[in-house]
Amino acid sequence: MPPDRMPPLSLPLIDAARAFLAGRVRRTPLEESPALSKALGVPARLKRESLQVTGSFKIRGAFFRLSLLSAEEKRAGIATCSAGNHGKAVAYAARAFGLVPTIFVPASVDESKYRAMVSLGAEVVRSRFPGYDETEEWALSEAKRAGRVWVSAFDDPAIMAGNGGTLALEILEEFPEARAFVLPVGGGGLAAGLSYAVSERAPGATIVGCNHERSPALALSLERGEAVTRLPAADTAAGGIEGGIGAKPFEVLRSRIARVALVSEEEIFEGVRWMLAEHRYLIEPSAAAAVAACLTGKVGRVDGPAVVVITGRNVSLETLRRVLA
């Protein structure tokens, strides 16, 4: 389906994503965390999307998005830009459809993610730019030149519905008491889909987005009243939350997000260490942003049962060594 004919984000679109994904991706566990419950003062659960196929939630949106491609679009081929997880998800889903995607990645891409995309058979092109936004701008022009269909990592209703919408429905089915959601925010696809579904199905629940303090796209966008879609490259191991926010996700988020917690690189590293020490799960730095917000109290006051979305586990040994050093 061409991007200009894509329907807007809606519950029916989320339901369609759910139906398509059933049996194709995992229903990930929602696990109690006594330690986070203590830290937050309310019953807290981890949505362990880090156990998802491809190691992150991104497969939900990517798989659903590719299922909407027309035969003509498939012939033209697809291209995308990713800090890693979306790219890995696109590579995985594309293989299921017999496609070889072109995936543009920042020069700073995590090595484990880079290798995973290559081994899934994708054509991976490393840009000369360290950050996401400049890489994407270049990738868009390259993809256009080659006549490829662009698959945005977040600025697309199907991606929002798949990534965040289906995740929210899963959580609410199992834990309808949830009154607060804490999650990392980068381009905003996950947060937009989740907050949309939550506002429809559990109105009044609080959604706290977590930004890296060096790349606070959501916080700045709320301040300015418009989407900050580009930011200078930030030096961080949390590539998934580096860069600007999508215009479409921000339109959904602006009225639905309660507040933004800004966390530092060191707090994120501490979140990775904490998860290893407390639960003995490996999570990636981007995912740890939400944990960090809870541990530092930056998440703010939480009034009811909370869900902390653990978005992924794709981290290289090199990065893990730095985190533990």
Add this chain to the structure above:
Amino acid sequence: MPPDRMPPLSLPLIDAARAFLAGRVRRTPLEESPALSKALGVPARLKRESLQVTGSFKIRGAFFRLSLLSAEEKRAGIATCSAGNHGKAVAYAARAFGLVPTIFVPASVDESKYRAMVSLGAEVVRSRFPGYDETEEWALSEAKRAGRVWVSAFDDPAIMAGNGGTLALEILEEFPEARAFVLPVGGGGLAAGLSYAVSERAPGATIVGCNHERSPALALSLERGEAVTRLPAADTAAGGIEGGIGAKPFEVLRSRIARVALVSEEEIFEGVRWMLAEHRYLIEPSAAAAVAACLTGKVGRVDGPAVVVITGRNVSLETLRRVLA
């Protein structure tokens, strides 16, 4: 039930363990490993018992064993000795029965396991001995002096049935084609229960036990034709496979184990790193012994679909730092 009245290991005992454990512990995933399949030359799956409640398979046997305690035994109180995982499991199960167990641990106990037992409310007593065997000898006399009921970590049919028997039935239900099982062996409870159930339900399948080369109790026992129940303390991060083998498990294992793979500390560390890099799961050094046997080829020739049992994930950040250094 007093140890001398415990029935021997049998399929009915394993079935009883399964029935008791249903809903009390997790049915853990059996996940394909393309990389291990390549290494072994046969389809290989990981039994991810590292995702089990308390972080290891030990909860299966401990929970079932404690369910057999008489009211009188409960009044007398229980004691056990553990390098960590069995102790953590006993602490967890004891809490469910309203008991406070005394758990004796070697001086070299992994800090994450020690803290976990304490936080589950157990009375944890650190011995002055670094190894398991000397600690257990001392613990047995202390427990006797205090009139406590002894809960062996492996030398007990209920423990064998729970730990290895129920695990084997789960695997065979999901993957009846399995023709080879690779697993770490310490005291032998897991291996005995698993090999007993496999020999009954999938006769002819190959079982490869993995010993630490510095503490090769199963290999030595097979060589000598009798259980080597005590070994000098070995310096290793894989505390779960350090020390002698139980006499009862060895009686089950002697005719059922195909061969023993001896792996080194460095090969075990490489197994932990490999699992992080390849699958991005945290596993503990003892669990990595089975992975190491596959990666080094020490597992020997495997003729059909294989299951590698990933026994636990309880490792401290301190140890993980050493592994990654």
